Amino acid sequence: MGLFVLLPLVLPLSAWPVARLAEQHLHPRTATRLLSAVAGVLAVCSTLCLGLLVVVGTAQLPGNPLPDGWSDPEVRAAVPYDEVAGKLAIPALLAVLAAGARTAWRHAAVRRRAGRALASLPDRPVAVLPDPEPYAYALPGGRRGGGRVVVTAGMLAGLEPAERRALFAHERAHLRGRHHRYLLTVSLAAGANPFLRPLRTAVAYTAERWADEDAAAAVGSRRVVARAIGRAALVTRGAPPPGLAGFAAAGPVPRRVAALLAPAPAARSWPPLSTTAGLAAWGAAAGTTASALSSANSAVTLFQILRAATPL
């Protein structure tokens, strides 16, 4: 097993260039699905390996409830740097589980509270709130299960009729495509392994791009969607989220507008290897497969060692 058990913990690093390439060169729908799947698999593998290290680490501790045989030298020899790695893995796994639980709980709580806030309104697919603060959200779930578009009067006032149609089409695309599931997946993955955080940022962007493209198809004009996003951003203009303001690179909004003003992306689902997009897709597939294989290898090996070490 050797160093292979540590590989899934660091392999998510390989997703960084892939996320960058996919974001720029793949169709946003493909990019969202690919990156979410990659993030999910890498997170599961990483957590599985952490779990294996915890078994070895716990077996070293005095008074542990595990079978005595599990602390035998041959078990420990299966893990490199077992003294340190095993013990470090225990708090790390606890932190991962806590982060996952927190993310899932928050997700459910926001949806529940938002649903309750709107409970007194008629059950229609669009809720227009008389609030001068401009914002618009796609709220998944609800009584009909189809979700609801929540938009304020302040946001609608800043847009022309065609741009409002673009906004509604964008939000409906989020609901129809169940984009919140991709966002939840990458949030959970980012909690499981900090190296996966760039994938969360990338998917948050590609999911918006996906809805933008769907909206452009629905209203029949890429330029109208671009204008809607631009104007909405200018009326929303508030304090930028901390940690973003300092970056020199353009934020997601100008990039979305620029992408809509450029020609529509090709809707190929799996691009050939010779292109940059193909490189991204195949790179992601290779990294994920390597991670899955090495954690499967580690799991099987350790399982066999532990079974051999367990007195029957």
Next chain:
Amino acid sequence: MTERERGGAGHPRRRGQGELEGQVLAVLRPAPGPVNAGWVQERLGGGLAYTTVITILTRLLAKGAVSRERAGRSFLWTATADEAGLAALRMRRVLDGEADRKAVLASFVTALPPGDERLLRELLAQAGDEAED
């Protein structure tokens, strides 16, 4: 968090600001006409102090959800927000309270860093020009 919720003398669970505002507005809306704070306090139940009711009414006034008129030494209050207005207040509360709502609700646009605004205006000008061609 649990401690904060359980805190507050005499109450099993301290109610949040937004929740109280919603309750006060819900009591005030079906009122036959302008009423005083004592009327509201009576119908609210739950042992809220008179000063608390006044505080909440004043907060709702600042948000434009209620109006008031002077009657002798006190004020008479009227609800101006309807169900939708109340929902808007509650929704704002949810959004303000959740730091990482980004992960749950896909916002139409995110806030613009300073440099992006100029870039965006240039792009929009381009979008406008091309539209006129």
